[in-house]
Amino acid sequence: MSQVAGAPVRALAARVLDAVVHRGRSLKGELAHALPQLVDVRDRALTEAICFTALRQRTRYDQALAQWMPRPLGARDGELRALLWVGLAQLDELALPPHAALSATVEAARLLRRPHQAGMVNALLRRAQREGIAAADPSLAWPAWLRTQVERDWGERAGTIFEQSLRAAPLWLRVNPEHSTPAVYLQVLGEELPDVQASLSPLLANGVRIDTPVAVSALPGFDLGVVSVQDGSAQQVADALQPAIGARVLDACAAPGGKAAHLLERDPTLQLLALDMDARRLRRVQETLTRVGAHARTQVADAGAPSTWWDGQAFDAILLDAPCSATGVVRRQPDILMHRRESDIDALIATQARLLDALWPLLKPGGELLYATCSILQRENQQQIDDFLTRTDDAQAVALDERFGQVAGAGRQRLPGEDGMDGFFYARLRRSG
Ligand SMILES: C[S@@+](CC[C@H](N)C(=O)[O-])C[C@H]1O[C@@H](n2cnc3c(N)ncnc32)[C@H](O)[C@@H]1O
Structure with missing residues (x-):
């Protein structure tokens, strides 16, 4: 990539970051809009890498800029501030060749119609190159109200949670057992992409971990549904639920369909009903299932x-992968820290309780419900399940083993980064019969 050719990538990354941080937009949504504007897949990968790094390290970068700039940037300088993060991300974590990173970023200031500020961008990035960027307290990336909740829930482990949530996550793949096994796929990877560092996990029946950045579309067999991208913690949901062969299963909050697809890859005879209240997201479930060649009814x-959709036939197993704060996956969705509001948590907890209560009577006696979240907040997890067990006479917890993390009330909790996986909570509940 020539230096000037690299400028549009930097300008685009700055626009994405400006929209996410200063205008409350979602990172996923902005990237979905921005990336197709780039023809070269390498440019797309670079834009993504810059945006993720900048969002994770934003507090550090702001701290450095505040020290180096005589006056703080004004409200109208959001795009410029974002461009400075773009520059710093390249010099810092991404470790791009400094000369190219600098000139492309300075040129991007011109593309953003800020030629008068190009000199300042140049001077600040050169200073960063000379002096380096000091460490910052990783907890400062969290809004104060949320930081307090994490500290209250996790005490001295909170520091590790904050630190892990700023680290880049590995890429986890799920190998479709109808096509291959993790061990065989690892061999194929080694032959086709020898530079990619990959390994197996003793905790996962179908998982492969990849630690080298790689475009998903370049993975052997991806288009054919041989592998899918899914964090190890999310893969464990199928192990925690373990429906019987051919069981009648409800996936109550199914979109975009990763866990439904996994369950069906393991047992194509399952009679699975996948629901989601978001029609647009539910279409993605169908796409996910089609890609891996699985079949389910979606609604x-x-x-x-349930009175609006249930046919009255009880389920053997229910997966409630509940809407939650997503505080366990900040490393994959760093914009969560910018967009989550304190009032969201109470609303989410009320929704989770409503879903648990409404779905429970739909289980056969002896049937099981798996409650899962990608949250690390105890009110959404162990507290939610403790309250449910207290008010529900015919519900008992079924113990999960240490593969699923540490004991957390009647369930198990994995904290972000443990076993290389996302933060996740699982509780398995049986209806007495
Ligand atoms: C954590 S995501 C599910 C992820 C999914 N299980 C997977 O593995 O791909 C939660 C989903 O719940 C859906 N949702 C939220 N409230 C719902 C409700 N009352 N009924 C059905 N779906 C709901 C959201 O639209 C969202 O897609």
């Missing part, structure tokens, strides 16, 4: 109002 519905 747009509020899982909390």
Whole structure:
């Protein structure tokens, strides 16, 4: 990539970051809009890498800039501030060749119609190159109200949670057992992409971990559904639920369909009904299932109002992968820290309780419900399940083993980064019969 050719990538990354941080937009949504504007897949990968790094390290970068700039940037300088993060991310974690990174970023200031500020961008990035960027307290990336909740829930482990949440996550693949095994796939990877560092996990029946950045579309067999991208913690949901062969299963909050696809890859004879209240997201479930060659009935519905969709036939197993704060996956969705509001948590907890109560009577006696979240907040997890067990006479917890993390009330909790995986909570509940 020539230096000037690299400038549009930097300008685009700055626009994405400006929209996410200063205008409350979602990173996923902005990238989905921005990336197709780039023809070269390497440019797309670089834009993504810059945006993720900048969002994770934003507090550090702001701290350095505050020290180096005589005056703080004004409210109208959001795009410039974002461009400075773009420059710093390249010099810092991404360790791009400094000369190219600098000139492309300075040129991007011109593309953003800020030629008068190009000199300042140049001077600040050169200073960063000379002096380096000091460490910052990783907890400062969290809004104060959320930081307090994490500290209250996790005490001295909170520091590790904050630190892990700023680290780049590995890429986890799920190998479709109808096509291959993790061991065989690892061999194929070694032959086709010898530079990619990959390994198996003793905790996962179908998982492969990749520690080298690689475009998903370049993975052997991806288009054919041989592998899918899914964090190890999310893969463990199938192990925690373990429906019987051919069981009648409800996936109550199914979109975009990763866990439904996994369950069906393991047992194509499952009679699975996949619900989601978001019609647009539910279409993604169908796409996911089609890609891996799995079949399920999908329906747009509020899982909390069974009278609107249930045919009256009880389920052997229910997966409630509940809407949650997503505080366990900040390393993959760093914009969570910018967009989550304190009032969201109470609303989420009320929704989770409503879903649990509404779905429970749909289980056969002896049937099981797996409650899962990608949250690390105890009110959404162990507290939620303790309250449910207290008010539900015919519900008992079924113990999960240490593969699923540490004991957390009646369930198990993995904290972000443990076993290389996302933060996740699992509780397996049996209806007495
Ligand atoms: C954590 S995500 C599910 C991820 C999914 N299980 C997977 O593995 O791909 C939660 C989903 O719940 C859906 N949702 C939230 N409230 C719902 C409700 N009342 N009924 C059905 N779906 C709901 C959201 O639209 C969202 O897609």
